[in-house]
Amino acid sequence: MCRMSEFVVREAIVPELAETTKEGVIREMVRSLQGTGLFTGCDLDEIVRAIMRREQLGSTGIGRNIAIPHAKHDGVEKLVGTIALSKKGVPFDSIDGQQVFVLVLLISPKDRPGDHLRALENVVRSMRNDDLVRELRQAQTRDDVWNLLQRDTPAADKS
Amino acid sequence: MAPRGPETVREPMRREIVIANPQGLHMRPAAAFAELAGRFESSVIVFRDEAQPVDGKNWLELLLLAAEPGTKLTVEVAGADAADALDALAEILASPTPPGEEGAAQE
Numbered sequence: 001m002c003r004m005s006e007f008v009v010r011e012a013i014v015p016e017l018a019e020t021t022k023e024g025v026i027r028e029m030v031r032s033l034q035g036t037g038l039f040t041g042c043d044l045d046e047i048v049r050a051i052m053r054r055e056q057l058g059s060t061g062i063g064r065n066i067a068i069p070h071a072k073h074d075g076v077e078k079l080v081g082t083i084a085l086s087k088k089g090v091p092f093d094s095i096d097g098q099q100v101f102v103l104v105l106l107i108s109p110k111d112r113p114g115d116h117l118r119a120l121e122n123v124v125r126s127m128r129n130d131d132l133v134r135e136l137r138q139a140q141t142r143d144d145v146w147n148l149l150q151r152d153t154p155a156a157d158k159s
Numbered sequence: 160m161a162p163r164g165p166e167t168v169r170e171p172m173r174r175e176i177v178i179a180n181p182q183g184l185h186m187r188p189a190a191a192f193a194e195l196a197g198r199f200e201s202s203v204i205v206f207r208d209e210a211q212p213v214d215g216k217n218w219l220e221l222l223l224l225a226a227e228p229g230t231k232l233t234v235e236v237a238g239a240d241a242a243d244a245l246d247a248l249a250e251i252l253a254s255p256t257p258p259g260e261e262g263a264a265q266e
Binding site for chain 1: 181182183184185186187190219222223224225226227228
C-alpha cells in the first residue's frame with residue numbers, strides 16, 4: 001500500500017465540508033462513505049461513536065491543520081478511507097492548537113492492525129509534503145482531490 | 160554530575176525490542192513513546208532498517224515505521240542519561256498495554 005488513492009474511496013471524497021464541529025465533520029465524512037454502499041449492514045451512529053470514543057483518548061489532530069480520525073469496526077471488510085476539506089476550519093483539539101482543514105478518516109476491521117498501520121504511515125508520509133497539503137486546501141472538486149492523491153507518490157521521498 | 164560536552168561523547172547504546180502491543184505501534188503508543196523519549200537529554204533514534212532511522216522524540220516519525228505486532232525495532236540512545244533512557248523506552252515499547260491504553264476499548 002503506497003498511495004492514499006489505494007484506500008481513499010473516490011466517490012466518498014468531500015471537497016467542501018458543510019459541518020464545522022468535530023463530531024459534525026466526522027459524521028459528514030462517515031455518511032459520505034456510507035453513501036457509497038460500503039457498510040450498508042451497520043449503523044452510521046455506531047461508527048461515529050467509535051471514532052468519537054477514539055478522539056476522547058487523544059485527538060488525532062496531528063498538527064499543521066491535519067487530522068486523521070479513525071476507528072476499528074467490523075462493519076467494513078477491508079480498510080476504507082475518505083478525505084475531506086474544510087474551508088472554514090474545524091476546532092479539533094489538535095496537538096498544536098490549530099484548527100483542522102484537511103481530514104483523512106480511516107475505518108478498518110478489528111483483526112487487521114497491519115493495514116491500519118500502513119495506511120497511517122502512508123497518510124503521515126504524504127502529509128509531510130507541504131505542497132500537497134497546500135494544493136489539497138485549494139482543491140475545489142472531488143476530481144481535483146482525487147488527482148492530487150493519484151499524483152502523490154510518497155514512496156519516492158524516502159531519500 | 161558527569162562532565163558534559165563534546166569531549167565526553169559516549170558510545171550509543173542499543174537494544175532490540177519486539178513490539179508486543181496487539182495493535183502494533185499505532186498513534187497512541189507512538190505518542191507515549193515520543194513523550195517519554197523527550198524527557199531524556201539523550202538523543203533517541205528508532206529503526207527497523209538501519210538505513211532508515213527515525214527520531215524517537217517525534218511521534219509522527221515513529222508512525223512511519225508502521226511497526227506491526229511482532230516487529231523487531233532497534234532503539235539507539237546516546238547521551239548522559241542513555242542507560243536510564245534505554246531501560247524506560249524499551250519497557251514502554253515492549254509493553255502490550257502502554258500508558259493511556261489500559262482498559263481502553265480497541266480503537
